[in-house]
Amino acid sequence: MAHEDDPLEHERATWQPSSGLAVEVRDPVQNPGLPPHRHRVTDEDPAAMKRAVRTVYTLFYLSVAASIWAIAAYMLFPIEDGSLLSVRQNNLFVGLGIALALLAIGIGAIHWSKAIMSDKEFIEPRHATRGRDTTRMAALHAFEDANEESGFGRRAMVRNSLIAALVASVLPGLTLFRGLAPQDVDPVEALSHTMWKKGMRLARDPEGVPIRASEVTLGSAFHVIPEALADLDHSEGYLEEKAKAIVLLMRLLPDQLVPGENKMEWTYDGIVAYSKVCTHVGCPVALYEQQTHHLLCPCHQSQFDVSRGAAVIFGPAARPLPQLPITVDDEGYLVAQSDFTEPVGPSFWERH
Template sequence: MSDKNLPVKADDEQHGAVEVAEPIADPGLEPHEYRITDIDPKAADRAERQVATMFTLAGLLFLGACVGYFAIPRDAILEFGPLTGNANNMTLGLCLGLGLFLIGAGAIQWAKQLMVDTEVIELRHDANSSPEQKADIIEGFNEGAAESGFGRRKLIRRSLLASMGLLGLPAIVLLRDLGPLPGRSLYNTIWAKGVRVVNDVTDRPIKPSDLVVGQLVNAQPANLTPIQEESPVEYQNAKAKAAVIVVRIEPAKIRTKPGRENWGIDGILCYSKICTHVGCPISLYEQTTHHVLCPCHQSTFDLADSAKVIFGPAARPLPQLPLAVDAEGYLVAQSGFTEPVGPSFWERG
């Protein structure tokens, strides 16, 4: 800019005259150009149909994602030139991606072609809004909502609401991939009347005479081994629920819960090994106190007192397995567990 354009000066004691730029003249607004949809009602209707078509197609694509999820085999492969991928995943991705694209494209078309196209000049003002300005904003928002035609243009509104509603459907359907609901699976383990208690390392059945006072053994049901040969997955599931600890405590130190008087054999008691907090396997046993500690969050259970929680976040005692001795002198279960094993989410409240 030449000196001629910077003529305003201010006196400054230290620096002498200082040049100050003049504000640029307000260029004003260019003449407003009306859109075809502003002056031709047919064009406006056409634009409205285009927007509604995009929203409707989006809804159909969301439905297509759900249909494809169930109809396309999980192992089907789709090839696009050099690209190869799982057909189920690709269908889901394409349908959801295209559907969302059409919602966005429809919204842009709606705003550009049909919403009010007024040009305004807004002068700068203080950052803080006064109560009147806030009221103005709310009023302006309400006006804008009215001018957008959301209430008036029923076709667009309904197709948008329908497609957005259908967008939630794939999200619900995909929850299925989280796996089957646990249901009452933790109420049942493979322990049953007469099932022998075996050492989980040697797989040998345990006799009461194998245990000395103060000893704790990790054990499992004898009927677990045949499952291992049939299905490794079933075996892991069954073992995760049926693992137990067998402990021998001096009988005089045991405080038996009413109703459990015959659940132990000469001070030998059997409890679930699965912590009732969030399911870690426990076995850090301190024989002088009869306390067993869970290594995950330090829940501590008193095995001499029906595995009552004496410390930590666990909400309930370890379930106890009633024991008996079979005709050959081995430890067996009197029945399965009488309460669910594992974390205590289920029966809260």
Template sequence: MNLEKRMRDNMGDHSHGSPDDSGTVAKAGQGSLEKFQDPGLPPHRKRLADTDPRAEKRAERQVALLFIISIIGTLSFFIAYFVLGRPENISQIRLQNSMLGLGTTFAMLGIGVGIVHWAKTLMPDHEISELRHEIRPEADRQEAEEIINTVLEETGIKRRPLIRNTLIGAIALAPIPAIFMFRDLDRTGKNANAMVDQLRHTMWDTGVKLVRDPSGTPIKAADVQIGSVFHVIPDGLDKAEDVLNEKAKAVVLLMRLDPNKLKVSPGREDWNYDGIVAYSKICTHVGCPVALYEQQTHHLLCPCHQSTFDLTQECKVIFGPAGRPLAQLPITVDSEGFLVARSDFHEPVGPSYWERG
């Protein structure tokens, strides 16, 4: 008994087994909670450019060099766009596209990286804390003006003419390529509807034979089996003045289905020949080439954004972002059994545009 009493005296009386009596659980109000002290801002660590004038000058030259790279990129775009002109073969097309892409990339990248490098090496990097205060219109205006002046002062743009001038040059030149590209959409310059007319009409016309791409071999209706697909261009395309542009508008897909599966709209009864149909290969979303045909489902698929067209329903859009069916080319056969066009497309091919009727 004496031993048990001594143990209770040393460990406390836990005979009831309750946390309230044992003291093992803290209760509200017991003890005092110490408040966390505001640690404040960390000590400011100066950069090399803040203490070494040579490092500061070197950073300034680096920023200017990045802006100059942007200017060179824009000039490279101009060279590719105007000097190379209109390429005539695939090698020139690849060269021009590469120069246009790289020029635009360096034009944008030089400005972006230059501004980031400027901010990280030359602009003040100290942290500040500002208390919220009541907004007063006049005081707010004055404060905004003060902030702008402070920003101009901290950037050093007034006292760093090399950075200022190269930045102005890079920003001034960067948008010009876009302006020329939009302006050059109408290459003829004859009238406001010239580009619309170019998109509305193709080389297809009454009696023009359907020939295989790229061999130029005419196609007989008897050669087109159910489930087969032909990539087709108009006969005489190789003699066109602008082969690439004409082909981009006129290329079609030729397929044959069971005529009983075709759902033909009124007025289009003679647009197909015994289940053989021809549709523009240009997707109505953004103009990618539609090239995948699912024989079992009779679906045409655009690989760019997965727009899906139902061939049995006159290429109606059943999935994806495309907004309209593919344009259908009316076809028939001539006296020799070769497939020929009845006319041009009855609507402009490809994506939508403002003037499209």
């Protein structure tokens, strides 16, 4: 409570500065204080409280069931055949399970906080220095009170169902890790060879139209695939081969390629080709900044300098993008000199 002579308690105050002029000062807006506490239905009706508790743990167990369904859907709707229908079904049913699992946890947690936990308002004074031992003990008691008011330690069904829902919500994600790498295949071996070979023309993605060197202008960036890729059917591993062989083609002035940091014999008149697969976790490197000659991976912001052999200049990528050796054929079309000379894709495949 403020002192009775406190100027904030007066409606008006008069101040006389050294000039002798009287200045009338209005007091700031008074603190209205906390509004009267409104009791909830669950505070006054034990039956309503029981219904709220049942609703919360039912939502948490629904989340558990949805997580189990997501795992089952991953197995019931496999995508091994590579067909577009199976991919859509797998994504749909697995996604619905994960979405429902997370949504049920969120709704249950909100309903718990609004209908079951204590909602009384209080003011807690704070200070910047370490408190005394008595203050620290008071803080421990505050945690104990919070546990009692939230019901986390007392309401076993709510607590246990929440823990079960949180644990189960992680399982679908762990299950999906199964599809991150080919089964029964050495990843290093699989990523060491692509469709590129000597004399194969570079073609536009997805049209499959070969590219002449004269069509690659300064500052441009082409998304490129092997010309022979268009002959593959989707059931013959089209997506897998494209994911490994996809390339970005750019043209710089020849004197912008830093000597010693570029394999000049792998370029043609300033035209360079690098794997589009980021060496961090395999995301597509798709953004090219022609003024700085930087390539950006949008997933984790790794940046590569094209003028310096696609060297990493920022981000978590561990090594430069693999370069595709190129030249031109007798008709002026860009062709590969060979396959990549190192594995494409994430560097962690090469770790042992």
